[in-house]
Amino acid sequence: MSSQLENTSQDSGSLAELAQKYGLRPxxxxxxxxxxxxxxxxxxxFVLTYATSRNVSKYSGSALGQLWQVITPLLNAAIYYVMFGLILGGSKNIPNYPAFLLTGMFVFTYTQRTVTAGAKSISGNLSLIRALHFPRASLPLAYTIQELQQLVISMGVLLVIVVITGELPTWLWLMIPVxxxxxxxxxxxxxxxxxxxxASMRDLNQLLPFIMRTWLYASGVFFAIHDKVVNSAGLPEWVAAAMYLNPAASYIEWMRDLLIGSHTxxxxxxxxxxxxxxxxxIAGFWYFWxxxxxxxxG
Incomplete structure (x- = not known):
């Protein structure tokens, strides 16, 4: 028995040396x-085609099809406008609150949907991963492109609504793609x-809805951060500054600055x-790789 183990170890050692000699890798x-x-x-x-095909098939079974890409955030914004803008009075000190709210909803939804889809991109495609050899980062990247394609449609609707609510196009709008x-x-x-x-924490998908909801409320989607945190709640300035540095809040605030003339x-x-x-x-690519x-x- 011991001799068989010795022969096996010698064979594996010789195979490893042979592979190293000819530059072979697993x-x-x-x-x-x-x-x-x-x-x-x-x-x-492949990434672009995969993202596009997912977009086409996502709403293929519904009567309105791709229109749901726009209808969903609009319905969410309408509900939040009634709750936070009218019932709770969040629109009192904010000029052009409809444009303010819709900009926050559309920008935040882009990040929310991308992050949520990315969390499921590996665990939800195990059969594809085990069948084909390709860079696994292609999957979360394709999900991001899929959400970006949907955002382009939503942004077109947002610009129309912003103009209807009284904002005029300016040269700053050229910074929107940036x-x-x-x-x-x-x-x-x-x-x-x-x-x-x-891919390793299967319970993460159960926690994400709660994390996303908390992130939504902390990103100033429904309210002006400085006014609500400092003026209304009486909290220190550094709390408002920390909330502005939240990435979702930062992108929302910059987009509002471009679209809404009174927002600074x-x-x-x-x-x-x-x-x-x-x-x-950079950190995401390195960590995933x-x-x-x-x-x-497994």
Whole structure:
């Protein structure tokens, strides 16, 4: 028995040496980070096609089809407007509250849906992961592109509503794509982080709705942060500053600054948007890549 074990260990050792000699690597081994990024770029057409096909099939069984991409956030905004704007009086000190609320809803919904979808992108596609060899980051990236495609439609509706409510287009509107690019960078990084966590923490998908709801209430979607926190609640200025540095609040405030002439957020939100985008994107890719060879196992 001992001789058989010795022979087996010798065979495995000789095979490892032979593989090393000819530069062979395990098929599921994690590639170096630059190679991984290049592989992702080579599969960009697959990512785009996968995202587009999911968008088309998502509402194919409903009578209104793709219109639900716009109807859903509008219905949510209408409910929140009645509750927070009319019943609770949140619109009293905010000029053009409908545009204020809709901008916050559309921008936050983009991040919320991307992060939530990213958390399920690995655990919900195990059969695909086990059947095909491809960079696993393609999946959360495709989910982000899917939500971005939906946002483009929603933003078109938002611009029309903003004009109807009394705002006129300005040169600042040319900065809208810049904000969306930075927000998309943040969403990709956050989606990658949640994708790795969701692959190993199956209870995360049960907790996410509560986390997202808390994040929604802390991002100033329904109220002006400084007015509500400092003037109404009497809390210190640093509490409002911390809430502005929340990434969702930062992107909402910058977008409101572009669309609503009377809205002036603190300058730090622009710096916050840039820092969150760059840091989260880099950290998200690195964090996800570190577990590349473990996805789909178990």
């Amino acid at each position: 098929a599921i081994a994690r590639p170096r980070f630059p190679v991984y990024v290049r592989q992702l770029w080579e599969r960009r057409h 904000v969306l690019v930075l927000q998309t960078m943040f969403n990709i990084g956050a989606g990658l982080i949640l994708a790795r966590l969701g 957020p603190p300058p730090m939100v622009w710096v916050s948007c840039l820092c969150w985008a760059v840091v989260t994107l 570190r577990a590349e060879d473990r996805y789909g196992r």
